[in-house]
Amino acid sequence: MNSMERTLTTLGQREPDRVPLFLLANMHGARELGLSIEDYYSNADNVVEGELRVLKKYGGDCVYAFYYASIETEAWGGETIFSADGPPLCGAPVIRRAEDIDHLASPDVMSSPGLVRVLATIAALKARLGNTVPIIAVAISPFSLPVMQMGFDRYIELILEQPERFDKLMRVNEAFTVEWANAQLAAGATAICYFDPVSSTTNIPRQLYLASGQQVAKRTIARIKGPTATHLASGRGLSIIADIADTGTAVVGVSVLEDLAQLKAAAAGRVSLLGNLNGIEMRRWTPAQAEAAVKRAIAQAGPGGGFILSDNHGEIPWQVADETLLAIGEAVARWGRYPLDWVRDWTDPGPS
Amino acid sequence: MSDLIRPFREALESLDRVRAEALFQQALLRLSPIQAVEQVIVPALEQMGSAWQAGSVALSQVYMAGRCCEELVERVLPPSDPDRKHQPRSAIVLLNDYHMLGKRIVYSVMRASGFELFDYGRMDVEEVVERAIADRIRVLLISVLMLPSALRVGEVCLQLKARGSGIKVAVGGAPFLFDAELWREVGADAMGRSASDAVAIVGGWMGEMS
Numbered sequence: 392m393n394s395m396e397r398t399l400t401t402l403g404q405r406e407p408d409r410v411p412l413f414l415l416a417n418m419h420g421a422r423e424l425g426l427s428i429e430d431y432y433s434n435a436d437n438v439v440e441g442e443l444r445v446l447k448k449y450g451g452d453c454v455y456a457f458y459y460a461s462i463e464t465e466a467w468g469g470e471t472i473f474s475a476d477g478p479p480l481c482g483a484p485v486i487r488r489a490e491d492i493d494h495l496a497s498p499d500v501m502s503s504p505g506l507v508r509v510l511a512t513i514a515a516l517k518a519r520l521g522n523t524v525p526i527i528a529v530a531i532s533p534f535s536l537p538v539m540q541m542g543f544d545r546y547i548e549l550i551l552e553q554p555e556r557f558d559k560l561m562r563v564n565e566a567f568t569v570e571w572a573n574a575q576l577a578a579g580a581t582a583i584c585y586f587d588p589v590s591s592t593t594n595i596p597r598q599l600y601l602a603s604g605q606q607v608a609k610r611t612i613a614r615i616k617g618p619t620a621t622h623l624a625s626g627r628g629l630s631i632i633a634d635i636a637d638t639g640t641a642v643v644g645v646s647v648l649e650d651l652a653q654l655k656a657a658a659a660g661r662v663s664l665l666g667n668l669n670g671i672e673m674r675r676w677t678p679a680q681a682e683a684a685v686k687r688a689i690a691q692a693g694p695g696g697g698f699i700l701s702d703n704h705g706e707i708p709w710q711v712a713d714e715t716l717l718a719i720g721e722a723v724a725r726w727g728r729y730p731l732d733w734v735r736d737w738t739d740p741g742p743s
Numbered sequence: 744m745s746d747l748i749r750p751f752r753e754a755l756e757s758l759d760r761v762r763a764e765a766l767f768q769q770a771l772l773r774l775s776p777i778q779a780v781e782q783v784i785v786p787a788l789e790q791m792g793s794a795w796q797a798g799s800v801a802l803s804q805v806y807m808a809g810r811c812c813e814e815l816v817e818r819v820l821p822p823s824d825p826d827r828k829h830q831p832r833s834a835i836v837l838l839n840d841y842h843m844l845g846k847r848i849v850y851s852v853m854r855a856s857g858f859e860l861f862d863y864g865r866m867d868v869e870e871v872v873e874r875a876i877a878d879r880i881r882v883l884l885i886s887v888l889m890l891p892s893a894l895r896v897g898e899v900c901l902q903l904k905a906r907g908s909g910i911k912v913a914v915g916g917a918p919f920l921f922d923a924e925l926w927r928e929v930g931a932d933a934m935g936r937s938a939s940d941a942v943a944i945v946g947g948w949m950g951e952m953s
Contacts, residue, residue: 472841474891476891476894477889477890477891477892478889480840480841480889481841482841542843542844543842543843543844544806544843544844544847547803547806547807547844550803551758551803551807592798592801593798593801593802594801594802594803595801595802595803596800596801596803596804599801599803625917625921627798629798630798647921648798649798669921669922670921671890671917671918671921671922671925672921672922674890674922675922675924675928708890709891710890710891710894
Protein backbone atom coordinates (compact mmCIF):
# COMPACT_ATOMS: atom_id res chain seq x y z
CA MET A 392 0.00 0.00 0.00
CA ASN A 393 1.14 3.55 -0.57
CA SER A 394 0.48 6.26 2.00
CA MET A 395 -2.80 7.34 0.41
CA GLU A 396 -4.15 3.77 0.28
CA ARG A 397 -3.03 3.15 3.85
CA THR A 398 -4.75 6.30 5.09
CA LEU A 399 -7.99 5.76 3.18
CA THR A 400 -8.19 2.17 4.38
CA THR A 401 -7.90 3.15 8.03
CA LEU A 402 -10.41 5.98 7.56
CA GLY A 403 -12.80 3.30 6.24
CA GLN A 404 -12.51 1.63 9.68
CA ARG A 405 -10.50 -1.25 8.22
CA GLU A 406 -6.96 -2.41 8.89
CA PRO A 407 -4.40 -1.38 6.25
CA ASP A 408 -0.89 -2.90 5.97
CA ARG A 409 0.31 -0.78 8.91
CA VAL A 410 -0.78 2.12 11.10
CA PRO A 411 -0.40 5.37 9.13
CA LEU A 412 1.96 7.93 10.66
CA PHE A 413 1.21 11.65 10.24
CA LEU A 414 4.42 13.26 11.45
CA LEU A 415 3.45 16.93 11.56
CA ALA A 416 7.01 18.26 11.82
CA ASN A 417 6.42 21.28 9.62
CA MET A 418 9.12 23.50 11.16
CA HIS A 419 11.70 20.74 10.73
CA GLY A 420 11.59 21.47 7.01
CA ALA A 421 13.39 24.75 7.75
CA ARG A 422 16.09 22.85 9.60
CA GLU A 423 16.51 20.46 6.68
CA LEU A 424 17.13 23.43 4.38
CA GLY A 425 19.36 25.29 6.86
CA LEU A 426 17.00 28.27 6.89
CA SER A 427 15.51 30.36 9.67
CA ILE A 428 11.81 29.73 10.26
CA GLU A 429 10.98 33.19 8.89
CA ASP A 430 13.03 32.71 5.71
CA TYR A 431 11.66 29.23 5.24
CA TYR A 432 8.06 30.41 5.21
CA SER A 433 8.78 33.37 2.96
CA ASN A 434 8.89 31.22 -0.18
CA ALA A 435 6.59 28.40 -1.30
CA ASP A 436 9.47 26.51 -2.95
CA ASN A 437 11.21 26.23 0.43
CA VAL A 438 8.20 24.60 2.04
CA VAL A 439 7.70 22.21 -0.88
CA GLU A 440 11.32 21.08 -0.66
CA GLY A 441 11.25 20.97 3.15
CA GLU A 442 8.11 18.86 3.27
CA LEU A 443 9.45 16.39 0.70
CA ARG A 444 12.69 16.02 2.67
CA VAL A 445 10.82 15.50 5.96
CA LEU A 446 8.59 12.92 4.28
CA LYS A 447 11.57 10.97 2.95
CA LYS A 448 13.72 11.25 6.07
CA TYR A 449 11.23 10.17 8.73
CA GLY A 450 8.98 7.83 6.76
CA GLY A 451 5.65 9.51 7.45
CA ASP A 452 2.44 9.10 5.48
CA CYS A 453 1.49 12.69 4.68
CA VAL A 454 2.84 16.07 3.75
CA TYR A 455 1.60 19.04 5.76
CA ALA A 456 0.84 22.26 3.93
CA PHE A 457 0.47 24.17 7.20
CA TYR A 458 2.70 27.24 7.60
CA TYR A 459 1.56 28.85 10.87
CA ALA A 460 -1.80 29.81 12.35
CA SER A 461 -1.45 33.57 12.08
CA ILE A 462 -1.01 33.39 8.30
CA GLU A 463 -4.83 33.49 8.32
CA THR A 464 -5.02 36.65 10.42
CA GLU A 465 -2.52 38.27 8.05
CA ALA A 466 -5.39 38.16 5.54
CA TRP A 467 -7.47 40.20 8.03
CA GLY A 468 -4.75 42.85 8.38
CA GLY A 469 -2.90 41.25 11.27
CA GLU A 470 0.83 40.84 11.64
CA THR A 471 2.99 37.83 12.45
CA ILE A 472 5.87 37.79 14.93
CA PHE A 473 8.63 35.35 14.01
CA SER A 474 11.03 33.73 16.43
CA ALA A 475 14.13 31.63 15.92
CA ASP A 476 12.99 28.54 17.78
CA GLY A 477 9.22 28.25 17.68
CA PRO A 478 6.08 28.76 15.67
CA PRO A 479 5.39 32.28 14.43
CA LEU A 480 2.88 34.06 16.66
CA CYS A 481 -0.01 36.40 16.03
CA GLY A 482 0.65 40.10 16.72
CA ALA A 483 -1.84 42.68 18.00
CA PRO A 484 -5.53 41.80 17.64
CA VAL A 485 -7.24 43.05 14.47
CA ILE A 486 -10.54 43.44 16.36
CA ARG A 487 -9.62 46.02 18.98
CA ARG A 488 -13.14 46.77 20.21
CA ALA A 489 -16.24 44.55 20.07
CA GLU A 490 -17.90 47.30 18.00
CA ASP A 491 -15.38 46.64 15.21
CA ILE A 492 -17.28 43.41 14.50
CA ASP A 493 -20.30 45.41 13.30
CA HIS A 494 -18.35 46.54 10.23
CA LEU A 495 -16.17 43.48 9.72
CA ALA A 496 -16.05 41.90 6.27
CA SER A 497 -14.45 38.65 5.17
CA PRO A 498 -11.17 39.26 3.30
CA ASP A 499 -10.48 37.87 -0.16
CA VAL A 500 -8.22 34.82 0.07
CA MET A 501 -6.46 35.53 -3.23
CA SER A 502 -5.52 39.03 -2.05
CA SER A 503 -3.40 37.69 0.80
CA PRO A 504 0.22 36.97 -0.22
CA GLY A 505 0.67 34.48 2.64
CA LEU A 506 -2.38 32.43 1.71
CA VAL A 507 -1.38 32.49 -1.96
CA ARG A 508 2.03 31.05 -0.96
CA VAL A 509 0.26 28.19 0.83
CA LEU A 510 -1.84 27.51 -2.27
CA ALA A 511 1.30 27.45 -4.43
CA THR A 512 2.88 24.99 -1.98
CA ILE A 513 -0.12 22.68 -2.19
CA ALA A 514 -0.19 22.81 -6.01
CA ALA A 515 3.53 21.99 -6.24
CA LEU A 516 3.24 19.13 -3.75
CA LYS A 517 0.30 17.76 -5.71
CA ALA A 518 2.33 17.91 -8.93
CA ARG A 519 5.17 15.98 -7.27
CA LEU A 520 3.15 13.42 -5.29
CA GLY A 521 -0.04 12.96 -7.30
CA ASN A 522 -2.43 10.74 -5.35
CA THR A 523 0.23 8.68 -3.56
CA VAL A 524 0.56 10.75 -0.37
CA PRO A 525 -2.19 12.73 1.40
CA ILE A 526 -1.63 16.48 1.33
CA ILE A 527 -3.03 17.86 4.58
CA ALA A 528 -4.03 21.52 4.61
CA VAL A 529 -5.24 23.58 7.56
CA ALA A 530 -8.11 25.98 8.13
CA ILE A 531 -8.63 27.47 11.57
CA SER A 532 -12.29 27.04 12.49
CA PRO A 533 -14.44 30.19 12.39
CA PHE A 534 -15.16 29.52 16.06
CA SER A 535 -11.48 29.41 17.10
CA LEU A 536 -10.13 32.13 14.79
CA PRO A 537 -11.29 34.95 17.15
CA VAL A 538 -8.68 33.94 19.74
CA MET A 539 -6.17 35.47 17.31
CA GLN A 540 -8.53 38.14 15.99
CA MET A 541 -9.39 39.65 19.38
CA GLY A 542 -7.67 37.74 22.23
CA PHE A 543 -9.05 34.78 24.17
CA ASP A 544 -10.31 36.69 27.22
CA ARG A 545 -12.33 39.21 25.24
CA TYR A 546 -13.61 36.42 22.99
CA ILE A 547 -14.96 34.44 25.96
CA GLU A 548 -16.73 37.60 27.11
CA LEU A 549 -18.15 38.11 23.61
CA ILE A 550 -19.56 34.57 23.41
CA LEU A 551 -21.19 34.82 26.81
CA GLU A 552 -22.25 38.45 26.94
CA GLN A 553 -22.86 39.66 23.36
CA PRO A 554 -24.65 36.87 21.47
CA GLU A 555 -25.70 39.04 18.52
CA ARG A 556 -22.17 40.27 17.85
CA PHE A 557 -20.88 36.75 18.32
CA ASP A 558 -23.32 35.53 15.63
CA LYS A 559 -22.24 38.31 13.30
CA LEU A 560 -18.57 37.41 13.79
CA MET A 561 -19.28 33.74 13.11
CA ARG A 562 -21.08 34.50 9.84
CA VAL A 563 -18.17 36.61 8.61
CA ASN A 564 -15.59 34.06 9.73
CA GLU A 565 -17.52 31.16 8.24
CA ALA A 566 -17.46 32.82 4.82
CA PHE A 567 -13.69 33.21 5.08
CA THR A 568 -12.98 29.69 6.35
CA VAL A 569 -15.14 28.08 3.67
CA GLU A 570 -13.43 30.08 0.91
CA TRP A 571 -9.98 29.35 2.33
CA ALA A 572 -10.59 25.62 2.82
CA ASN A 573 -12.10 25.19 -0.64
CA ALA A 574 -9.25 27.12 -2.27
CA GLN A 575 -6.79 24.70 -0.68
CA LEU A 576 -8.82 21.69 -1.84
CA ALA A 577 -8.97 23.13 -5.35
CA ALA A 578 -5.19 23.57 -5.30
CA GLY A 579 -4.76 19.87 -4.59
CA ALA A 580 -5.13 19.33 -0.84
CA THR A 581 -6.52 15.91 0.08
CA ALA A 582 -8.20 16.99 3.31
CA ILE A 583 -8.63 19.98 5.58
CA CYS A 584 -7.50 19.91 9.18
CA TYR A 585 -10.20 22.02 10.86
CA PHE A 586 -8.37 23.41 13.88
CA ASP A 587 -10.92 24.03 16.60
CA PRO A 588 -9.26 24.16 20.03
CA VAL A 589 -11.86 26.51 21.54
CA SER A 590 -14.47 23.75 21.14
CA SER A 591 -12.46 21.47 23.41
CA THR A 592 -13.96 20.84 26.84
CA THR A 593 -10.67 22.13 28.19
CA ASN A 594 -11.87 25.54 27.06
CA ILE A 595 -15.68 25.58 27.08
CA PRO A 596 -18.30 23.30 28.68
CA ARG A 597 -20.22 20.83 26.52
CA GLN A 598 -23.52 22.72 26.71
CA LEU A 599 -21.86 25.86 25.39
CA TYR A 600 -20.14 23.85 22.65
CA LEU A 601 -23.49 22.42 21.52
CA ALA A 602 -24.95 25.92 21.28
CA SER A 603 -21.95 27.54 19.63
CA GLY A 604 -18.89 25.70 18.27
CA GLN A 605 -20.83 22.68 17.12
CA GLN A 606 -23.39 24.78 15.24
CA VAL A 607 -20.60 26.72 13.55
CA ALA A 608 -18.82 23.48 12.65
CA LYS A 609 -21.99 21.94 11.20
CA ARG A 610 -22.60 24.95 8.97
CA THR A 611 -18.97 25.28 7.92
CA ILE A 612 -18.03 21.65 7.32
CA ALA A 613 -21.18 21.16 5.22
CA ARG A 614 -19.82 23.80 2.81
CA ILE A 615 -16.25 22.51 2.64
CA LYS A 616 -15.93 20.43 -0.52
CA GLY A 617 -13.73 17.66 0.85
CA PRO A 618 -13.01 15.61 3.96
CA THR A 619 -12.16 17.32 7.23
CA ALA A 620 -10.31 16.33 10.38
CA THR A 621 -11.32 18.30 13.46
CA HIS A 622 -8.31 18.97 15.67
CA LEU A 623 -8.61 20.09 19.28
CA ALA A 624 -4.87 20.96 19.49
CA SER A 625 -4.10 19.13 22.77
CA GLY A 626 -7.47 19.96 24.33
CA ARG A 627 -9.81 17.39 25.83
CA GLY A 628 -12.68 15.97 23.76
CA LEU A 629 -13.75 12.61 25.18
CA SER A 630 -17.13 13.79 26.41
CA ILE A 631 -17.99 15.49 23.09
CA ILE A 632 -16.56 13.04 20.60
CA ALA A 633 -20.02 11.90 19.44
CA ASP A 634 -21.06 15.56 19.18
CA ILE A 635 -18.02 16.27 17.02
CA ALA A 636 -18.90 13.27 14.83
CA ASP A 637 -22.34 14.88 14.33
CA THR A 638 -20.67 17.83 12.59
CA GLY A 639 -19.82 15.61 9.62
CA THR A 640 -16.08 15.48 10.20
CA ALA A 641 -14.16 12.29 9.44
CA VAL A 642 -11.33 12.45 11.98
CA VAL A 643 -10.76 13.90 15.45
CA GLY A 644 -7.33 14.96 16.69
CA VAL A 645 -7.16 13.87 20.34
CA SER A 646 -5.16 14.76 23.43
CA VAL A 647 -2.67 12.85 25.52
CA LEU A 648 -4.61 14.16 28.54
CA GLU A 649 -7.23 11.50 27.83
CA ASP A 650 -7.12 7.72 27.54
CA LEU A 651 -6.76 6.68 23.92
CA ALA A 652 -8.60 3.38 24.42
CA GLN A 653 -11.58 5.25 25.90
CA LEU A 654 -11.48 7.71 23.02
CA LYS A 655 -11.47 4.86 20.52
CA ALA A 656 -14.47 3.27 22.23
CA ALA A 657 -16.31 6.61 22.30
CA ALA A 658 -15.58 7.20 18.61
CA ALA A 659 -17.40 3.91 17.95
CA GLY A 660 -16.31 3.80 14.34
CA ARG A 661 -18.13 7.03 13.51
CA VAL A 662 -14.91 9.04 13.34
CA SER A 663 -11.27 8.02 13.11
CA LEU A 664 -8.72 9.22 15.64
CA LEU A 665 -5.53 11.19 15.05
CA GLY A 666 -3.03 11.36 17.89
CA ASN A 667 -1.93 11.36 20.63
CA LEU A 668 1.85 11.46 21.18
CA ASN A 669 2.93 14.13 23.66
CA GLY A 670 4.81 16.69 21.56
CA ILE A 671 6.07 18.68 24.55
CA GLU A 672 7.46 15.69 26.39
CA MET A 673 8.84 14.38 23.08
CA ARG A 674 11.60 16.99 23.34
CA ARG A 675 13.41 14.90 25.96
CA TRP A 676 12.40 11.38 24.90
CA THR A 677 15.10 8.77 24.40
CA PRO A 678 14.62 6.41 21.43
CA ALA A 679 13.40 3.77 23.89
CA GLN A 680 10.80 6.17 25.34
CA ALA A 681 9.67 7.08 21.82
CA GLU A 682 9.23 3.40 21.00
CA ALA A 683 7.26 2.80 24.22
CA ALA A 684 4.94 5.73 23.49
CA VAL A 685 4.32 4.52 19.94
CA LYS A 686 3.59 1.00 21.17
CA ARG A 687 1.16 2.26 23.79
CA ALA A 688 -0.79 4.37 21.29
CA ILE A 689 -0.96 1.60 18.71
CA ALA A 690 -2.03 -0.95 21.31
CA GLN A 691 -4.81 1.34 22.55
CA ALA A 692 -6.21 2.56 19.24
CA GLY A 693 -4.71 0.59 16.37
CA PRO A 694 -6.81 -2.60 16.29
CA GLY A 695 -9.57 -2.48 13.69
CA GLY A 696 -8.23 0.60 11.90
CA GLY A 697 -9.75 4.03 12.29
CA PHE A 698 -6.48 5.34 13.71
CA ILE A 699 -3.64 7.55 12.48
CA LEU A 700 -0.64 7.95 14.75
CA SER A 701 0.43 11.57 15.21
CA ASP A 702 1.36 14.07 17.88
CA ASN A 703 -1.47 15.47 20.00
CA HIS A 704 -1.18 19.12 19.04
CA GLY A 705 -0.94 19.19 15.28
CA GLU A 706 2.58 20.60 15.30
CA ILE A 707 5.78 18.98 16.56
CA PRO A 708 7.98 21.52 18.38
CA TRP A 709 11.16 22.78 16.76
CA GLN A 710 13.12 21.47 19.77
CA VAL A 711 12.33 17.79 19.08
CA ALA A 712 15.49 16.02 17.91
CA ASP A 713 15.85 14.24 14.59
CA GLU A 714 16.79 11.05 16.48
CA THR A 715 13.43 11.08 18.24
CA LEU A 716 11.46 11.51 15.02
CA LEU A 717 13.50 8.73 13.41
CA ALA A 718 12.83 6.50 16.43
CA ILE A 719 9.08 7.16 16.09
CA GLY A 720 9.22 6.21 12.40
CA GLU A 721 11.17 3.05 13.17
CA ALA A 722 8.79 2.08 15.99
CA VAL A 723 5.77 2.44 13.68
CA ALA A 724 7.49 0.27 11.05
CA ARG A 725 8.22 -2.33 13.73
CA TRP A 726 5.03 -2.33 15.82
CA GLY A 727 2.45 -0.86 13.46
CA ARG A 728 2.22 -3.77 10.99
CA TYR A 729 -1.22 -5.37 10.81
CA PRO A 730 -2.38 -7.74 12.10
CA LEU A 731 -1.42 -6.37 15.50
CA ASP A 732 -1.10 -9.81 17.10
CA TRP A 733 1.34 -8.55 19.74
CA VAL A 734 -1.34 -6.31 21.25
CA ARG A 735 -3.15 -9.30 22.80
CA ASP A 736 -0.17 -9.98 25.08
CA TRP A 737 0.77 -6.35 25.65
CA THR A 738 0.46 -4.83 29.08
CA ASP A 739 1.00 -1.14 29.67
CA PRO A 740 4.29 -0.66 31.53
CA GLY A 741 3.12 2.83 32.53
CA PRO A 742 5.01 6.05 32.02
CA SER A 743 8.68 5.43 31.24
CA MET B 744 -19.38 28.37 56.29
CA SER B 745 -18.77 25.18 54.35
CA ASP B 746 -22.50 25.07 53.54
CA LEU B 747 -22.03 28.08 51.25
CA ILE B 748 -19.04 26.79 49.28
CA ARG B 749 -20.89 24.35 47.07
CA PRO B 750 -23.79 26.63 46.05
CA PHE B 751 -21.32 29.48 45.54
CA ARG B 752 -19.17 27.31 43.29
CA GLU B 753 -22.26 26.14 41.36
CA ALA B 754 -23.34 29.75 40.87
CA LEU B 755 -19.88 30.58 39.50
CA GLU B 756 -19.84 27.58 37.17
CA SER B 757 -23.24 28.46 35.76
CA LEU B 758 -22.20 32.12 35.38
CA ASP B 759 -24.98 33.21 37.75
CA ARG B 760 -23.43 36.42 39.07
CA VAL B 761 -26.56 37.50 40.92
CA ARG B 762 -26.71 34.30 42.94
CA ALA B 763 -22.95 34.32 43.56
CA GLU B 764 -23.20 37.85 44.95
CA ALA B 765 -26.21 36.96 47.12
CA LEU B 766 -24.35 34.01 48.61
CA PHE B 767 -21.27 36.15 49.25
CA GLN B 768 -23.48 38.71 51.00
CA GLN B 769 -24.84 35.91 53.18
CA ALA B 770 -21.29 35.03 54.15
CA LEU B 771 -20.58 38.66 54.99
CA LEU B 772 -23.46 38.65 57.52
CA ARG B 773 -21.49 36.16 59.60
CA LEU B 774 -17.86 36.87 58.71
CA SER B 775 -15.43 39.72 58.17
CA PRO B 776 -14.56 40.41 54.51
CA ILE B 777 -11.19 38.64 54.67
CA GLN B 778 -12.77 35.65 56.44
CA ALA B 779 -15.49 35.44 53.78
CA VAL B 780 -12.81 35.50 51.10
CA GLU B 781 -10.75 32.79 52.77
CA GLN B 782 -13.65 30.55 53.80
CA VAL B 783 -15.92 30.82 50.75
CA ILE B 784 -14.21 32.28 47.69
CA VAL B 785 -10.79 30.62 48.03
CA PRO B 786 -12.15 27.08 48.58
CA ALA B 787 -14.69 27.48 45.74
CA LEU B 788 -11.97 28.62 43.33
CA GLU B 789 -9.69 25.81 44.57
CA GLN B 790 -12.40 23.27 43.80
CA MET B 791 -12.89 24.76 40.35
CA GLY B 792 -9.15 24.58 39.72
CA SER B 793 -9.10 20.91 40.66
CA ALA B 794 -12.16 20.27 38.52
CA TRP B 795 -10.45 21.96 35.54
CA GLN B 796 -7.42 19.71 35.98
CA ALA B 797 -9.75 16.70 36.04
CA GLY B 798 -11.54 17.89 32.91
CA SER B 799 -14.97 18.55 34.43
CA VAL B 800 -14.83 22.37 34.35
CA ALA B 801 -13.75 24.48 31.38
CA LEU B 802 -11.33 27.38 31.16
CA SER B 803 -14.14 29.78 30.20
CA GLN B 804 -15.86 29.01 33.52
CA VAL B 805 -12.64 29.45 35.49
CA TYR B 806 -11.97 32.76 33.75
CA MET B 807 -15.46 34.17 34.35
CA ALA B 808 -15.45 32.91 37.96
CA GLY B 809 -12.13 34.63 38.61
CA ARG B 810 -13.38 37.86 37.11
CA CYS B 811 -16.63 37.73 39.10
CA CYS B 812 -14.85 36.98 42.39
CA GLU B 813 -12.25 39.67 41.75
CA GLU B 814 -15.08 42.21 41.47
CA LEU B 815 -16.81 40.94 44.63
CA VAL B 816 -13.61 41.13 46.63
CA GLU B 817 -12.66 44.51 45.18
CA ARG B 818 -15.80 45.96 46.72
CA VAL B 819 -15.23 44.69 50.25
CA LEU B 820 -11.43 44.67 50.25
CA PRO B 821 -10.12 47.59 48.18
CA PRO B 822 -6.39 47.50 47.32
CA SER B 823 -5.56 49.78 50.27
CA ASP B 824 -7.37 47.63 52.84
CA PRO B 825 -4.95 46.49 55.55
CA ASP B 826 -6.43 43.00 55.38
CA ARG B 827 -5.16 42.63 51.79
CA LYS B 828 -2.13 40.35 51.60
CA HIS B 829 0.63 42.63 50.39
CA GLN B 830 3.36 40.23 51.47
CA PRO B 831 5.34 38.57 50.07
CA ARG B 832 5.86 41.31 47.51
CA SER B 833 4.74 39.54 44.34
CA ALA B 834 4.41 40.08 40.61
CA ILE B 835 3.00 38.18 37.66
CA VAL B 836 4.30 38.30 34.10
CA LEU B 837 3.59 36.74 30.73
CA LEU B 838 7.04 35.77 29.49
CA ASN B 839 7.94 36.23 25.87
CA ASP B 840 4.71 35.13 24.22
CA TYR B 841 1.42 36.83 23.50
CA HIS B 842 -1.25 34.63 25.05
CA MET B 843 -2.65 36.66 27.92
CA LEU B 844 -5.55 34.50 29.14
CA GLY B 845 -3.61 32.32 31.59
CA LYS B 846 -1.93 35.28 33.27
CA ARG B 847 -5.22 37.15 33.45
CA ILE B 848 -6.92 34.19 35.15
CA VAL B 849 -4.13 33.76 37.72
CA TYR B 850 -4.09 37.50 38.43
CA SER B 851 -7.87 37.52 38.99
CA VAL B 852 -7.81 34.44 41.21
CA MET B 853 -4.90 35.81 43.27
CA ARG B 854 -6.70 39.14 43.79
CA ALA B 855 -9.99 37.35 44.46
CA SER B 856 -8.12 35.45 47.19
CA GLY B 857 -7.07 38.67 48.87
CA PHE B 858 -3.57 39.04 47.44
CA GLU B 859 -2.19 42.22 45.89
CA LEU B 860 0.45 41.82 43.22
CA PHE B 861 2.09 43.74 40.40
CA ASP B 862 0.88 42.89 36.89
CA TYR B 863 3.87 43.27 34.57
CA GLY B 864 1.94 42.38 31.42
CA ARG B 865 4.12 40.83 28.72
CA MET B 866 7.91 41.07 29.05
CA ASP B 867 11.13 39.57 27.66
CA VAL B 868 13.75 37.90 29.86
CA GLU B 869 15.93 40.96 30.49
CA GLU B 870 12.95 43.24 31.12
CA VAL B 871 11.41 41.02 33.77
CA VAL B 872 14.73 40.39 35.56
CA GLU B 873 15.50 44.11 35.78
CA ARG B 874 11.98 45.06 36.83
CA ALA B 875 11.62 42.33 39.47
CA ILE B 876 14.93 43.30 41.09
CA ALA B 877 14.14 47.02 40.92
CA ASP B 878 10.73 46.40 42.54
CA ARG B 879 12.32 44.24 45.28
CA ILE B 880 9.95 41.39 44.35
CA ARG B 881 10.14 38.25 46.47
CA VAL B 882 7.76 36.03 44.47
CA LEU B 883 7.55 36.04 40.68
CA LEU B 884 4.73 34.19 38.93
CA ILE B 885 5.53 33.42 35.28
CA SER B 886 2.82 32.41 32.81
CA VAL B 887 3.55 30.96 29.36
CA LEU B 888 1.68 29.13 26.63
CA MET B 889 4.41 28.25 24.14
CA LEU B 890 7.30 25.82 24.67
CA PRO B 891 10.06 28.29 23.63
CA SER B 892 8.73 30.72 26.26
CA ALA B 893 8.74 27.98 28.89
CA LEU B 894 12.37 27.23 28.08
CA ARG B 895 13.24 30.92 28.51
CA VAL B 896 12.11 30.71 32.14
CA GLY B 897 15.48 28.98 32.59
CA GLU B 898 17.26 32.21 31.55
CA VAL B 899 15.15 34.23 34.00
CA CYS B 900 15.98 31.87 36.87
CA LEU B 901 19.69 31.85 36.02
CA GLN B 902 19.89 35.64 35.87
CA LEU B 903 17.91 36.10 39.08
CA LYS B 904 20.21 33.64 40.83
CA ALA B 905 23.37 35.22 39.37
CA ARG B 906 22.22 38.59 40.71
CA GLY B 907 21.64 37.07 44.16
CA SER B 908 18.04 38.27 44.16
CA GLY B 909 16.58 35.49 46.29
CA ILE B 910 13.37 35.77 44.28
CA LYS B 911 11.25 32.62 44.26
CA VAL B 912 9.78 31.71 40.87
CA ALA B 913 6.54 29.81 40.29
CA VAL B 914 5.56 28.85 36.74
CA GLY B 915 2.36 27.80 35.03
CA GLY B 916 0.98 27.16 31.57
CA ALA B 917 0.42 24.41 29.02
CA PRO B 918 4.05 23.27 28.47
CA PHE B 919 4.39 22.58 32.19
CA LEU B 920 1.17 20.57 32.21
CA PHE B 921 2.28 18.40 29.31
CA ASP B 922 5.79 17.79 30.66
CA ALA B 923 5.77 17.32 34.41
CA GLU B 924 9.59 17.57 34.61
CA LEU B 925 9.92 20.84 32.75
CA TRP B 926 9.54 23.24 35.70
CA ARG B 927 12.47 21.63 37.50
CA GLU B 928 14.53 21.59 34.32
CA VAL B 929 14.17 25.36 33.92
CA GLY B 930 15.07 25.97 37.56
CA ALA B 931 11.70 27.18 38.86
CA ASP B 932 10.87 26.78 42.55
CA ALA B 933 7.31 25.57 41.98
CA MET B 934 4.74 24.83 39.28
CA GLY B 935 1.03 25.49 39.45
CA ARG B 936 -1.34 23.24 37.52
CA SER B 937 -4.23 25.68 37.90
CA ALA B 938 -4.77 29.29 38.94
CA SER B 939 -5.76 28.30 42.45
CA ASP B 940 -2.47 26.40 42.82
CA ALA B 941 -0.78 29.80 42.60
CA VAL B 942 -2.71 30.92 45.68
CA ALA B 943 -1.58 27.86 47.62
CA ILE B 944 2.04 28.23 46.48
CA VAL B 945 2.30 31.91 47.37
CA GLY B 946 0.41 31.30 50.61
CA GLY B 947 2.92 28.61 51.56
CA TRP B 948 5.87 30.85 50.75
CA MET B 949 4.24 33.68 52.68
CA GLY B 950 4.48 31.49 55.79
CA GLU B 951 8.13 30.65 55.11
CA MET B 952 9.11 34.25 54.43
CA SER B 953 7.38 35.91 57.36
